[in-house]
Amino acid sequence: MKLDVAFSPRELTASEVADRTVIVIDVLRATTTICAALDRGARAVVPAVDTEDATRLEEVLGPADVVLAGERNSVRIPGFKLGNSPSEMTSDVVQGKTLVMTTTNGTQALLGTAGARDVFVAAAVNLSVAGAAARAALEEHGDLLILCAGRDHGFGFDDAFIAGCLAERALGGRRRRKGLNDAALVAVDLVIRYRDRIERALALSRAGRELTARGFRNDVTAAAQVDAHPVLPVFRDKRITLAQHGARS
Amino acid sequence: MKLDVAFSPRELTASEVADRTVIVIDVLRATTTICAALDRGARAVVPAVDTEDATRLEEVLGPADVVLAGERNSVRIPGFKLGNSPSEMTSDVVQGKTLVMTTTNGTQALLGTAGARDVFVAAAVNLSVAGAAARAALEEHGDLLILCAGRDHGFGFDDAFIAGCLAERALGGRRRRKGLNDAALVAVDLVIRYRDRIERALALSRAGRELTARGFRNDVTAAAQVDAHPVLPVFRDKRITLAQHGARS
Numbered sequence: 001m002k003l004d005v006a007f008s009p010r011e012l013t014a015s016e017v018a019d020r021t022v023i024v025i026d027v028l029r030a031t032t033t034i035c036a037a038l039d040r041g042a043r044a045v046v047p048a049v050d051t052e053d054a055t056r057l058e059e060v061l062g063p064a065d066v067v068l069a070g071e072r073n074s075v076r077i078p079g080f081k082l083g084n085s086p087s088e089m090t091s092d093v094v095q096g097k098t099l100v101m102t103t104t105n106g107t108q109a110l111l112g113t114a115g116a117r118d119v120f121v122a123a124a125v126n127l128s129v130a131g132a133a134a135r136a137a138l139e140e141h142g143d144l145l146i147l148c149a150g151r152d153h154g155f156g157f158d159d160a161f162i163a164g165c166l167a168e169r170a171l172g173g174r175r176r177r178k179g180l181n182d183a184a185l186v187a188v189d190l191v192i193r194y195r196d197r198i199e200r201a202l203a204l205s206r207a208g209r210e211l212t213a214r215g216f217r218n219d220v221t222a223a224a225q226v227d228a229h230p231v232l233p234v235f236r237d238k239r240i241t242l243a244q245h246g247a248r249s
Numbered sequence: 250m251k252l253d254v255a256f257s258p259r260e261l262t263a264s265e266v267a268d269r270t271v272i273v274i275d276v277l278r279a280t281t282t283i284c285a286a287l288d289r290g291a292r293a294v295v296p297a298v299d300t301e302d303a304t305r306l307e308e309v310l311g312p313a314d315v316v317l318a319g320e321r322n323s324v325r326i327p328g329f330k331l332g333n334s335p336s337e338m339t340s341d342v343v344q345g346k347t348l349v350m351t352t353t354n355g356t357q358a359l360l361g362t363a364g365a366r367d368v369f370v371a372a373a374v375n376l377s378v379a380g381a382a383a384r385a386a387l388e389e390h391g392d393l394l395i396l397c398a399g400r401d402h403g404f405g406f407d408d409a410f411i412a413g414c415l416a417e418r419a420l421g422g423r424r425r426r427k428g429l430n431d432a433a434l435v436a437v438d439l440v441i442r443y444r445d446r447i448e449r450a451l452a453l454s455r456a457g458r459e460l461t462a463r464g465f466r467n468d469v470t471a472a473a474q475v476d477a478h479p480v481l482p483v484f485r486d487k488r489i490t491l492a493q494h495g496a497r498s
Contacts, residue, residue: 157431
């Protein structure tokens with residue numbers, strides 16, 4: 001059994017992603033927002049590298065069906081309809097639409113998973129569903145990689161904490177250390193320390209503090225709502241969609 | 250006050266190192282071994298990028314005064330007199346010599362500090378002395394960066410734990426969170442969790458387990474001996490020497 005956590009995409013080479021099940025976390029806010037959007041009826045979310053890539057994808061996909069979403073340094077990109085706030089993902093805006101999305105850390109992490117077998121998207125808002133997918137991957141393949149988007153290529157407390165929550169569920173509550181890499185050990189320790197104080201842990205992180213300072217404290221609260229959006233987003237063929245019931249994913 | 254921990258050199262850009270006091274940790278084993286060598290009378294330790302760089306430096310410095318030291322994947326480099334084991338650093342071998350040293354992670358981290366104001370070397374074996382230097386830097390400049398060598402560009406539990414010990418000493422035992430980056434918060438949490446079980450924490454890390462599996466368990470024990478080598482190695486002008494008493498460093 002091999003359960004790896006990577007605290008940032010920089011820790012990984014392409015060969016360390018190849019043919020693995022990867023679960024990507026950017027809890028503040030990209031993966032929380034993706035879960036909210038798909039739960040509210042968006043058809044798909046397409047991650048874009050940057051603003052130029054996003055507008056190009058909008059042209060290719062046809063502007064009628066596309067909504068542009070994204071931020072840089074927490075703030076909505078000028079000209080984009082949506083920022084990166086889960087509260088913006090209301091049914092009347094996203095229902096039936098394809099969101100083209102670019103964010104500082106989260107979409108970069110997703111785009112770094114090329115070559116993986118399966119890529120799922122996780123946050124606190126879909127913890128139980130994502131945890132079940134994590135556990136299934138461990139049971140079926142004996143292997144799982146939880147990839148934190150992190151912060152500016154470094155460590156992010158918020159993502160590390162949710163990685164621990166996910167690792168714990170993947171292990172089915174067993175307190176085992178064998179097969180965990182060093183980052184997974186620490187992530188699980190974080191959960192033991194903060195346990196159910198998820199909002200506290202997220203608010204404590206630099207991302208949480210910066211969001212609060214910039215007027216997005218509600219997003220931190222929303223991101224801490226466990227299972228508020230019980231969906232399993234799957235990233236495949238350059239787009240994120242809901243996992244199909246009954247389909248092998 | 251700004252106290253940052255970086256879990257691996259990859260998290261840093263040159264601008265994040267510039268003009269700062271940096272303390273480098275590779276407790277298993279490079280920085281432990283460097284402390285041992287200088288404590289046993291080595292004149293200097295010169296980090297080398299790789300085997301070729303090391304043999305070139307040996308030629309430049311003059312083979313009579315130089316001892317080559319280094320490992321790849323824990324094992325001594327063929328043709329080198331020393332590996333990377335603190336127990337090899339006996340007075341009869343290192344006294345008055347310049348060690349040219351290349352290791353998998355530690356020397357790379359040291360070489361990544363170009364542009365820093367001051368660079369110190371830390372491990373458990375010089376924790377009190379390094380902790381005093383860390384505290385002095387925080388008091389004088391209000392800023393400190395603790396840089397973990399990590400493991401293959403990723404997170405290493407062993408270095409993160411010692412980073413926490415050092416951060417705690419830098420803070421003078423105060424339980425404050427303001428000014429700490431996310432990695433520093435987690436490092437301090439690790440110390441609260443493992444406290445005085447330093448050998449246990451080191452043995453638990455992947456580096457510790459691999460050393461044990463390769464017959465270097467004694468090195469893990471040696472690396473856990475707090476203040477066994479109470480020296481302050483300073484990296485300046487491409488070489489590591491002891492800080493001069495009375496000199497400003």
